[in-house]
Amino acid sequence: NAGVTQTPKFQVLKTGQSMTLQCAQDMNHNSMYWYRQDPGMGLRLIYYSASEGTTDKGEVPNGYNVSRLNKREFSLRLESAAPSQTSVYFCASSVVDNQPQHFGDGTRLSIL
Amino acid sequence: QKEVEQNSGPLSVPEGAIASLNCTYSDRGSQSFFWYRQYSGKSPELIMFIYSNGDKEDGRFTAQLNKASQYVSLLIRDSQPSDSATYLCAVKDSGGSNYKLTFGKGTLLTVNP
Numbered sequence: 361n362a363g364v365t366q367t368p369k370f371q372v373l374k375t376g377q378s379m380t381l382q383c384a385q386d387m388n389h390n391s392m393y394w395y396r397q398d399p400g401m402g403l404r405l406i407y408y409s410a411s412e413g414t415t416d417k418g419e420v421p422n423g424y425n426v427s428r429l430n431k432r433e434f435s436l437r438l439e440s441a442a443p444s445q446t447s448v449y450f451c452a453s454s455v456v457d458n459q460p461q462h463f464g465d466g467t468r469l470s471i472l
Numbered sequence: 473q474k475e476v477e478q479n480s481g482p483l484s485v486p487e488g489a490i491a492s493l494n495c496t497y498s499d500r501g502s503q504s505f506f507w508y509r510q511y512s513g514k515s516p517e518l519i520m521f522i523y524s525n526g527d528k529e530d531g532r533f534t535a536q537l538n539k540a541s542q543y544v545s546l547l548i549r550d551s552q553p554s555d556s557a558t559y560l561c562a563v564k565d566s567g568g569s570n571y572k573l574t575f576g577k578g579t580l581l582t583v584n585p
Contacts, residue, residue, distance in 0.1 A: 402577040403516070403560070418572065450515055458504055458564060461573065463515040 362386050364464035366451050372470045373441045381436040381467050383451030391454045392434035393461060394418075394426060396447040403450070409434055441471045474499045476563050478576035486584050491548040493559050493579050498542070501566030505537055505544045508560040510578065516560055520546065551583045 367382045385392065394406040405418030407426040415426050423445060425437045434453075438445060448468050452461040475498040485491045493507075504523055508516035522528045522535040522544065534547040544563075548555055558578040565572040 400577070403562075403575040405572055408572070460506055460518050460521050462518065463508075466515050 364451055364453055364462055366449075366464035366467050368467060369465065370468050372472065373438075374472055375441060375443060377441050377471075378437065378439050379441065380438075381449055381451075381469075382433070383435065383464060384433045385451075385453040385462075386432065387453060387455075387462070388431070389453035389455050389462075390431070391456055391461075392428065393452040393454075394424075394434070394436045395450045395452065396420065396445075397450060397466075398447050406436065406449075443471050445469065446471045474563075474565055474574050476561055476574050476576040478559075478561050478579045480577060481580040482582050483579055484582045484584060485551050487551060487553060489551050489583075491551045491555065491581055491583070493546040493548075493561075493581065495544045495546075495561030495563075495576055496542055497544070497561075497563045497574070499563060499566055499574070500542060502539075502563045503566065504564035505535070506562040506564075506573070507533075507535060507544075507546045508562060508575075509555075510558045510560055512557075519559075548581075551581075553583050553585050556581060556583050 364385045392409045395403045409415045409428040412431045450466045451464045454461045477496045506521045507519045510516045520535040522537045528535045532549045536545045560578045561576040562573045
């Protein structure tokens with residue numbers, strides 16, 4: 361009963377490096393989301409996927425790209441990491457977009 | 473910019489008391505409201521959701537919604553030390569971007585034994 365699984369859990373990068381955060385859900389949900397959470401800023405939506413094959417920008421998409429690989433998987437890519445992208449990243453999913461979202465455990469990303 | 477406002481706290485209550493957490497929102501057309509609990513260093517966990525005006529009860533938790541006043545609250549009865557966490561209010565946006573949840577910054581609740 362895994363729910364939403366994120367990998368890796370922790371990562372340290374150097375400025376300019378690239379990496380992909382992985383997210384998979386086993387609840388047969390249609391919608392998936394990527395958020396970042398920063399102290400004093402709350403949770404902010406980076407990208408959203410209503411269903412397989414579709415993606416939309418959220419509140420803070422600059423510097424990120426996403427891929428909805430299939431119904432289960434939604435990845436977030438940082439092409440050229442910057443210190444401002446140091447954050448905790450959460451993936452979430454929901455049955456459809458007006459239903460409650462369920463979160464993964466998060467990825468703690470530090471960029472030096 | 474749609475906003476969700478919460479008192480950052482900390483809200484401190486004694487064990488066994490009722491904790492009352494409040495949230496106001498700016499999007500008058502919003503129809504869906506959610507409360508999440510987040511322990512330090514952990515991910516948000518869904519506690520309750522409410523779509524209609526009035527009260528919704530689930531165990532020790534009661535969500536209250538007043539759309540006319542643009543106000544949603546969460547009551548926790550018989551508070552326990554294990555309820556100590558940050559509580560996030562989330563409101564689903566109306567209009568074109570109707571997939572988006574706007575989160576408040578959260579209220580830190582401390583339940584003292």
